[in-house]
Amino acid sequence: MTRLIVAAGGGGDAVAAAMLHAALYGDADQAVILTYAWDRLLIDPLPGPRGTEGFTGLETLSPAVSKVPAEARPIAPAGSTLPRLAAELPHTLALIDPNNGAEGITHQLEDLITQLQPTSIDLLDVGGDVLARGDEPTLKSPLADSLTLAACAQVNAPIRLLVAGPGLDGELPYEDLRGILGPLIHTFTANDVEPIGPVLEWHPSEATGMLAAAARGVRGTCEVRDAGLPIPLTDESPTVHEVDLDEALTRNELSRAIMSTTTLAEAETLSREICGFSEIDYERNKALWLKEQQPTALDSDSVHRQLAQFEAEARSRGVTHTTFRHLTEVLNLDGSQRNELREILLNSHPEQYAAPLWSITASGPQDPSRTT
Structure with missing residues (x-):
């Protein structure tokens, strides 16, 4: 049997998907993790996500979806954690290509579901920014999650929306999420972290790193990002909740607006109109700033x-x-x-x-x- 897990925002969500699979499904079933190649500037100096044109060595998983094997390589100067993840995780990594907007991702999902006939489909988001309305002052990166939510909402298949580590991405505080979170599905433990422990030694995801630390019992306040955002680590931090997908779509104005987009640029424009910004613009500006900085020599x-x-x-x-x-x-x-x-x-x-x-x-x- 095959389980399909869609990593809503890519990056650390793909690592958390492996932890979720181990916790909920064990080793009996195979997992296909559908994820973006969107590693932010710490790994990838180019702003925005990488599509299929950004790699060599991809393999065909279905007519519309490419598999990222360990041998795949991002085309320089781009970078990506996906090939190394493919080498270290016992799962198939499939690439979300957002260049054709939400309609393109919907087609990819439908094609993959037809090919795999998965036993279950989970849409997983670490932190909960997939539930953002779009006007929250702390919101930083709504586009990726909104695109996957829009695509999943249009697929004629049962998809379960799961939020792990509510509040850990620093975009929406737990207090704002509490009212929309549904049934508790699981609370991660130290044992659940073991399958991804080696990956966390090198992967830069802050939200998934905090999720794993909380599962191991760490409590306190963790400072993250370049802005030094404080994130509480509480007993709620290692939890996984189900959320009604239709309710999430009703709440997420950007996701509703981009459902018919056919290009990433079109989705970006709507993000600027609804949220007041595009996260890729932020990456573009930061990339220019980083080029002008002289890193400190390590002493x-x-x-x-x-x-x-x-x-x-x-x-x-x-x-x-x-x-x-x-x-x-x-x-x-x-x-x-x-x-x-x-x-x-x-x-x-x-x-x-x-x-x-x-x-x-x-x-x-x-x-x-x-x-x-």
């Missing part, structure tokens, strides 16, 4: 001095944890230096590793210039 003493200052300031804000992605940006490093930074910190202070987060404690790294 262990300098890293620890800057980290000590950041941690002191973070503790004063009530922050208990952060992500390595956030630390990379705080220390003015680029994405390629993230793993090296992580190695420096884990070698010097392994006790602060609350996998896959970094714990900010009063006994954390000290400024080497003050030691004797």
